[in-house]
Amino acid sequence: MIIHTLGPQETDSNDAAQYYIQHNALSKAQIVLSASYTDIINALPQYQNDFLLIPTAFKSVALNLTWGELHYQYLDQLELKDCFIHRLNPLVMIEHCQRKSGIAYSHPATAKLLAAKVHPQQMYYSASKYLAYQQYLHDGQYTLTNEKNIVLSSEEKIIARYEPQMIWSLYQIKGL
Known part of the structure; x- marks a missing residue:
């Protein structure tokens, strides 16, 4: 399992990915960190069968897109598999x-x-x-x-x- 999310390691996204892997005992899962969610979204065809971890507070100025809009606009490319609550760092x-x-x-x-x-x-x-x-x-x-x-x-x-x-x-x- 490969999970794409926002980097660098200091981000809440990386913390959430680490939490998800530990909480679900996915010892072979790999986290791939990107400079922006825009980079991941633009490369979706290259990541077929991988996973995207994204917060529902997602908002992109570059793509003029919120999480809700992403959810519907990419129905053909993304299938929601799981959701969980994880506290952000203060x-x-x-x-x-x-x-x-x-x-x-x-x-x-x-x-x-x-x-x-x-x-x-x-x-x-x-x-x-x-x-x-x-x-x-x-x-x-x-x-x-x-x-x-x-x-x-x-x-x-x-x-x-x-x-x-x-x-x-x-x-x-x-x-x-």
């Missing part, structure tokens, strides 16, 4: 108090949550919350990311912290 909203750039970095699925709290002048979307934090380190004033990925400096503060549950969907890729 999320934190961070402000770099010395930067007044007005720039925020976020995964598209969490961007509205971030924007509702901080009202950034510019929002840049990242393929993962981990990548959003990496980009924020360069010039961002705000980000929403996983708590486990951060190292706070004296110039930063946590604005909010969340511990959400997530529903994960496992699809078998039918190909074409």
